[in-house]
Amino acid sequence: MIRLRLVPRAQPSRAMLFVAPLLAIALTLLVGLLVFAWLGQNPLRAFRVFFVDPVSDMSGVSELFLKASPLCLIALGLAIGFRASIWNIGAEGQMYMGGIFATGLAIAFHDRGGAWLLPAMILAGAIGGMLWASITAALRAHFHANEILVSLMLTYVADYVVKYLVFGPWQDPQANNFPITVQFSDNALFPLLAQWGWEAFEGTRLNASVLITLAAIPLAWIFMERSFLGFQLLVSGLAPAAARYAGFAEKRMVWLALLVSGGAAGLAGVSEVAGPIGQLNDRWQPLYGFTAIIVAALGRLNAIGIALASLLMALLYLGGEAVQITLQLPKALSQVFQGLLLMFLLGCDVLVNYRIGRVPAAAL
């Protein structure tokens, strides 16, 4: 029997570090073809329905951006924390809080708002996400609580806060007891790009919130790759003792990482409630906060990588819906593909850092 072992590579190839995600995508598609065949479909046709048809027209492309935008925004914030080894798993809850804070303003100024209302909601949403994340930050920085558990559990709390509000005080009186708030007034909604005279987006739901994400990508890139604060975060993640030795305050790093990721998730929440949904309701559970963790990993904690990964992940969402409608396949295929992608990515990463060798039979 030939016994195999993993041998560490002396100098992992830098190029392979970037090829690995592409390889993982290719392998995912390949296995995807097999899955389609196994489900009794013509693999090429199913492939086209899943991956090509959803983005074959402008309306599809708009939907892609609409889904990719919050994913990208959240993942950028998470990546900044992940580089400092601060594992905020609760972006979903921070996103809910962003949505709640923005909704509060939208309801309070439903008939009285002006052009200031939307900017105020954006600000409130970011603050809401930060406040929710700051609970985790305080417990981690001052009581050494595990930020993974705290942030995850707070997500469920945030979910119940949403439910309480839409079933209770914020319920639309004219909604026949449906758990929804009023539809936001125009002042409380992101304008559609089509309304700004971008004819290409005529008839699509794409709104101005994508501009926030577009602005966030270069800002996050500069912060992570060029700023001294980004460097300090990276050091405290890689070698906490070195950070202490250099005088980078650990508590400050924890607060910074959680506030940035919480704020980004809060903004994503605003872009949802003041965007395609236009209200707060109990069905709003896009799981962007969790999917963004995969996006951040797939994008190599790099701003540009994350932007590309968010597009891919959005396509998986759309493809899942498309095969359900067109081929009556389960929508859960989206998650199958997400899982395959993550697994192949992790596998490729192992091979970037290690090579497979035979256990020498003649070893002493």
Add this chain to the structure above:
Amino acid sequence: MTTPILALRGIRKAYPSVLALDGVDLAVQPGEIHAVLGENGAGKSTLMKIIYGAVRPDAGTMEWRGRVVRVHSPGEARELGIAMVFQHFALFESITVVENIALALAGPFDLKALASRIAEVSQRYGLPLNPWRHVHELSVGERQRVEIVRCLLQSPKLLIMDEPTSVLTPQAVEQLFGTLRTLAGEGTAIVYVSHKLDEIRRLCHRATIFRAGRRVGEVDPAKETEESLAAMMIGREFPRMQRRSHTPGEVALELVSLSVPADGPFGTPLREVNLRVHAGEIVGIAGVSGNGQAELLEAITGERLVADSGAVRLAGQPAGRLGTTRRRELGLVHVPEERLGRGTVPPMSLSENALLTAYRHGMVRHGLVMREPAAAFTNACIEGFDVRCGGLGAKAQSLSGGNLQKFIVGREMRQKPRLMVVAQPTWGVDVAATALIRQQIVDLAAQGVAVLIVSEDLGEILETCDRVAVIAGGRVSPVKNVFETSAEEIGRWMAGMFPGGPAMAAKDAERVPA
């Protein structure tokens, strides 16, 4: 000649980027203390790990008492009767000393009985050790004691000691040598890995010398001089330190009755420490690890704040409550004991590691990192200190210990300090790098910088420093001019026997009538 207890032939081992051993032979007789001599990176540690079964060779054979054997694991090596004290300790930090030793020994898991055996063995060999302490609380020196005691408990037939004396007092070294000679007299073979030439000449019966993965010779060390051994080991002349006369200037660091609580439940509290370091002089603090060095260094560098602000004065200013960054602004630089993970970030490049502490020297503008000044600074460190590496993009973890230490010392020195605090400047560093580092420290002091060295290597302190003190039990001895003291006196002080020291204080207390 009798059959060697251990004979290695043609051992070869390649790692992804280096050929660690290139067809090496070694023969050890029963009852022999056999030195394996070579610089760091010569392949000594790899060869020892092969004997111990922790690393498998690519080629070559190993004979144990005349029979070819294959050792697949340290467990099999221990069954043969081979024990090893590693240079880098293989201890679990979160459990106690006795639990660590129990894990390495076969047999029933009776911690109480084992603890009393540990106490007995450590007593007999002069290696004081509390079996119930957690390993993460122990200093480097204390961890090594755990390793030595662990091996002695197994009554080995071959004992490998990888640089065992670097953290012992001179008296403890003598005691250990006595132990090793007794063991050898009883027929135990000892492989003694070191680059300390005087120890090898005094202790060892034979020496095999390695250089760059090859065996370059076998000699009787007693018939060689330190110079000839060094020349064989490094392949060229042995550099000598150039001393200078010392003219102290103003007080750069002053500790005034500094008392600090212990660093964790097993740390050592500092008691009433008084110390002055002047510009232009090198003061050394000798002492066995775990006697308050960690607390002293943290209190000086600001990693731990002191309630009494005036107890630490930097350049005349009270600094006890200033953090690390503020103290660096006052001209303090620091070379820590742990090079990887504290002095540097292992997976980061050298230029990023330059940024770690030197960032305030024009490398950050408007919150952004300026790459050119950082690169220029890094290159100056690499060239000025002869750092052998793959350029400023090389990762810190890819450098050998000596080269990494040269880089760290260079990085700190180039920040125009007023006071440099160095912990264990040359621990585990090869001869050539040691000489360079010590020379650079001496030259820095000659330019008027105050230097404080905290080291367990007494030879280093006596060679490098102008004035010397000893830390024992959290108290610091009076400071003496290095020419007015001796290794013997320092050794007694290390055991706490100095005016106001822990041993004397105990005696004084006895004298007081009840």
